[in-house]
Amino acid sequence: MAKLTLPDSERMYSGHAACPGCGPALAMRLLLKGLGPKTIVSIPACCWTVIATPYPTTALGVATFDNPIEATGASISGLRAAADALGLEGVQVVGFAGDGGTADIGLQSLSGMLERRTDAIYVMYDNEGYMNTGIQRSGATPRGAWTTTTPVGGSARGKPEAKKDIMGIVLAHRPVYAATVNPAFPEDFVRKVERAAERKGPRFFHVFAPCPPGWKFDSDQTIELGRLATDSGIFPLYEVDEGRYRVTRKGGALKPVAEYVRAQGRFRHFTESDIAALQAEVGARWEALLRAERETAAPEAVPVAAH
Amino acid sequence: MDRTERTMIEIRFHGRGGQGAVVASELLAQAAFLDGKESQSFPFFGVERRGAPVTAFARIDDRPIRLRTSIDAPGVVVVLDPGLLRTTPVTEGIRSGGLLLVNTAADPASLPAPAGVRRAAVDATRIAVAHGLGSVTTPIVNTAVLGALAAATGVVGRTALEAAVDRFVPAFHAENRAAVDDGFAAVRFAPADAPAPAPVVPVPAALPPWPEGPVASIPSRALRTAAWRTLTPVVHTERCTRCNFCWKFCPDDAIGFDAEGYPVIRLDYCKGCGICATECPPKTIEMVAVAEAPA
Numbered sequence: 001m002a003k004l005t006l007p008d009s010e011r012m013y014s015g016h017a018a019c020p021g022c023g024p025a026l027a028m029r030l031l032l033k034g035l036g037p038k039t040i041v042s043i044p045a046c047c048w049t050v051i052a053t054p055y056p057t058t059a060l061g062v063a064t065f066d067n068p069i070e071a072t073g074a075s076i077s078g079l080r081a082a083a084d085a086l087g088l089e090g091v092q093v094v095g096f097a098g099d100g101g102t103a104d105i106g107l108q109s110l111s112g113m114l115e116r117r118t119d120a121i122y123v124m125y126d127n128e129g130y131m132n133t134g135i136q137r138s139g140a141t142p143r144g145a146w147t148t149t150t151p152v153g154g155s156a157r158g159k160p161e162a163k164k165d166i167m168g169i170v171l172a173h174r175p176v177y178a179a180t181v182n183p184a185f186p187e188d189f190v191r192k193v194e195r196a197a198e199r200k201g202p203r204f205f206h207v208f209a210p211c212p213p214g215w216k217f218d219s220d221q222t223i224e225l226g227r228l229a230t231d232s233g234i235f236p237l238y239e240v241d242e243g244r245y246r247v248t249r250k251g252g253a254l255k256p257v258a259e260y261v262r263a264q265g266r267f268r269h270f271t272e273s274d275i276a277a278l279q280a281e282v283g284a285r286w287e288a289l290l291r292a293e294r295e296t297a298a299p300e301a302v303p304v305a306a307h
Numbered sequence: 308m309d310r311t312e313r314t315m316i317e318i319r320f321h322g323r324g325g326q327g328a329v330v331a332s333e334l335l336a337q338a339a340f341l342d343g344k345e346s347q348s349f350p351f352f353g354v355e356r357r358g359a360p361v362t363a364f365a366r367i368d369d370r371p372i373r374l375r376t377s378i379d380a381p382g383v384v385v386v387l388d389p390g391l392l393r394t395t396p397v398t399e400g401i402r403s404g405g406l407l408l409v410n411t412a413a414d415p416a417s418l419p420a421p422a423g424v425r426r427a428a429v430d431a432t433r434i435a436v437a438h439g440l441g442s443v444t445t446p447i448v449n450t451a452v453l454g455a456l457a458a459a460t461g462v463v464g465r466t467a468l469e470a471a472v473d474r475f476v477p478a479f480h481a482e483n484r485a486a487v488d489d490g491f492a493a494v495r496f497a498p499a500d501a502p503a504p505a506p507v508v509p510v511p512a513a514l515p516p517w518p519e520g521p522v523a524s525i526p527s528r529a530l531r532t533a534a535w536r537t538l539t540p541v542v543h544t545e546r547c548t549r550c551n552f553c554w555k556f557c558p559d560d561a562i563g564f565d566a567e568g569y570p571v572i573r574l575d576y577c578k579g580c581g582i583c584a585t586e587c588p589p590k591t592i593e594m595v596a597v598a599e600a601p602a
Contacts, residue, residue, distance in 0.1 A: 005555065010560050013526045014528050014560045014573065014575075015527035015528045015530035015576055016559070017359070017530075019324075019358065020356075020536075020558075020581075021580035021581070022558045023558070025558035025559065026557075055523050057526065057529055058524060183556075218581070219357070220580055220585040222580070
């Protein structure tokens with residue numbers, strides 16, 4: 001038998017209620033591969049509440065806690081305090097929330113958890129909208145994307161506003177570890193989770209989580225789309241460890257974003273100039289990321305302010 | 308007292324998430340209302356994920372409808388996806404003398420149903436594709452099926468259906484009206500004396516005893532998601548390099564290995580997303596229609 005490139009432990013069970021080809025489902029499976037059995041996962045109202053727990057069943061082989069949509073950060077602070085008060089050793093506390101429950105509704109409790117230095121891992125699986133309730137726009141929906149609340153037709157051209165920069169918000173809190181991961185790169189995903197699991201303090205993951213019905217693509221394209229997102233610079237893979245940036249996938253020149261855009265029905269109305277604008281934005285963000293990596297590469301490379 | 312028997316018509320729709328079964332029940336109720344009838348429609352509140360079996364209900368009567376329950380003894384059962392006949396007991400509870408209407412190109416005499424149930428078929432998929440409704444892989448068949456339902460039962464008039472399409476369907480009005488017309492003209496019936504194959508028997512849920520208290524503790528492996536599948540992966544191991552790409556990318560953990568390390572699809576759980584076939588480097592996995600897959 002060929003050597004497996006990922007741990008063979010499975011703590012996400014089959015029989016769950018995710019759509020065929022669900023990016024968030026694969027994200028949970030990979031996340032739990034990187035964590036031990038003594039894990040508590042706190043899930044707010046989101047797709048994953050429905051996926052995991054049609055009563056009396058559970059799709060998770062670890063302790064699971066359901067919490068209100070705005071409370072993931074607070075709930076993991078409380079779970080950590082409870083585990084410590086009970087003297088439980090080696091418990092990993094994890095919040096697993098969607099982009100709406102993180103970047104919009106749960107932002108205050110995420111900020112509080114990071115500011116309190118809660119020893120926990122917060123995971124935002126980003127399917128770029130309120131998908132569980134039927135594809136409404138969120139702060140994390142990209143500019144121009146069609147959703148049911150940002151329609152396309154007449155003068156309406158999808159979401160007018162830009163995607164909220166959750167990594168920027170989180171990094172401003174100086175977490176001990178933060179990283180972007182993408183299920184299309186499972187080895188990188190699990191390696192980062194294992195690395196985060198060894199650390200103490202607030203840790204954060206931004207997960208690229210394609211949604212076939214919400215983004216309008218065929219369910220077999222989830223991985224292919226993930227690859228395009230990273231290799232075009234739409235969703236670069238990097239980690240920030242104690243403030244030091246490291247880009248974990250550099251494939252030479254970025255692919256044009258057009259291929260990623262054209263693969264999805266939610267961008268069907270994009271014109272050449274829409275794509276050119278996105279290309280410019282993605283290029284600028286990629287350059288900024290490489291600059292951050294250079295500037296934080298080694299302690300002596302950090303420029304000392306002149307007085 | 309059974310006042311429901313005389314004038315009320317109860318219709319149950321079976322489809323898959325994304326096919327338009329819920330909208331079909333709503334359109335039917337709206338059309339009946341435009342016809343001057345009392346009507347109601349509502350879906351079964353469950354997991355309406357794409358591909359998952361979905362149930363919706365409609366009642367039509369000349370008198371006010373006071374029932375608010377789901378429909379256990381339908382007079383008419385409408386099936387939008389013929390694959391459901393193999394996995395879901397769609398005719399469960401259907402009244403004697405009732406009608407089963409299925410979207411299929413097959414001979415209506417081949418449709419499984421209890422004795423005493425009339426059977427009809429309409430190739431709504433072909434009609435939907437011909438009018439550009441939905442895509443070729445996921446055609447939206449509901450308006451063509453409703454046209455056939457109107458022809459087969461007379462519960463609602465074709466004109467009212469077309470008016471409902473114009474008022475309540477957001478787009479493609481002309482195409483949907485044409486689909487209603489084509490469905491109306493294309494309904495086929497099984498001869499009354501043609502014997503019907505037996506319908507699938509509902510498999511009792513194999514859940515272990517429920518846990519005490521509010522903690523969900525039964526692994527979801529007790530739930531079989533095979534009924535969601537419209538395409539089945541078939542592994543041709545002669546070209547397989549045992550690279551395990553299929554295994555690592557499966558969102559349903561529905562791929563295991565045999566003793567020699569070749570992938571084995573766990574068909575109780577596979578939802579047929581097709582990721583394994585697309586990601587397989589030597590292309591040894593083929594997605595085939597469920598009806599043509601080896602048992």
